[in-house]
Amino acid sequence: MATGSNEPKSRYLQYLEVVTGSLEEKKRYRHYKARIKQLPENYRIAVEAVERYLMHFGPADGAGAMAMYEDLADLFEQGAADRTPIRDIVGDDPIEFVEAFMANYPLGQYRARERNRFANAIARAAGETTPPQDRTE
Amino acid sequence: MGKLATEMLKGTLEGIVLAILSSRPAYGYEITAQLRDQGFSDIAEGTVYALLVRIEQRGLVDVEKVPSEKGPPRKVYSLNDQGREYLEEFWRTWSFLAERLEQLREGGN
Numbered sequence: 001m002a003t004g005s006n007e008p009k010s011r012y013l014q015y016l017e018v019v020t021g022s023l024e025e026k027k028r029y030r031h032y033k034a035r036i037k038q039l040p041e042n043y044r045i046a047v048e049a050v051e052r053y054l055m056h057f058g059p060a061d062g063a064g065a066m067a068m069y070e071d072l073a074d075l076f077e078q079g080a081a082d083r084t085p086i087r088d089i090v091g092d093d094p095i096e097f098v099e100a101f102m103a104n105y106p107l108g109q110y111r112a113r114e115r116n117r118f119a120n121a122i123a124r125a126a127g128e129t130t131p132p133q134d135r136t137e
Numbered sequence: 138m139g140k141l142a143t144e145m146l147k148g149t150l151e152g153i154v155l156a157i158l159s160s161r162p163a164y165g166y167e168i169t170a171q172l173r174d175q176g177f178s179d180i181a182e183g184t185v186y187a188l189l190v191r192i193e194q195r196g197l198v199d200v201e202k203v204p205s206e207k208g209p210p211r212k213v214y215s216l217n218d219q220g221r222e223y224l225e226e227f228w229r230t231w232s233f234l235a236e237r238l239e240q241l242r243e244g245g246n
Binding site for chain 2: 078081090
């Protein structure tokens with residue numbers, strides 16, 4: 001729905017976003033950070049630990065990653081409101097929880113690229129001529 | 138709950154949660170509490186939450202946000218037609234698996 005008067009601004013924004021990344025996503029990320037700051041300290045520490053793990057192994061950026069952080073904030077805000085003990089939220093094996101959580105969102109670019117490379121190499125080794133499907137999703 | 142039970146539960150938790158939702162809509166905490174009552178005492182609320190996010194993404198449940206007295210609005214999950222279909226398939230697969238395992242235990246094949 002591009003009207004003439006909007007066009008210069010949207011072009012400017014397009015250009016800007018090439019330089020800075022999506023402004024909408026930055027806004028969502030700042031909003032997420034502000035929500036986390038409001039949490040009681042032990043919940044905030046737990047969220048920041050999850051966040052650090054996700055930064056390493058989760059989706060790199062984009063709308064998928066923003067949805068992930070918002071879902072994460074939802075979980076811990078609810079937990080804090082209910083006074084749910086941290087262990088009851090993340091379980092005895094926090095890795096199991098964080099991996100189950102992360103699996104819902106797009107792969108990190110590094111993992112996605114390596115998975116593609118691996119699947120392609122196996123297809124070549126198996127003598128298949130049709131290229132396998134792109135598994136970046 | 139031992140390690141083996143935890144491992145075996147992983148593959149079936151989705152079906153279990155859908156089965157719980159087939160009787161009535163519920164929010165995350167209620168589902169976790171019900172699982173704990175039924176003996177799945179080690180289940181983490183976050184793991185159940187991750188599973189709920191997944192079945193929501195796959196369109197197996199409908200979600201309604203209901204205001205709560207304290208904290209953010211709660212997401213109430215209810216099974217939709219696609220979820221019901223999936224649950225039926227889960228039970229069929231479960232019956233197949235249970236039958237085969239029983240045969241193995243009895244030493245037949």
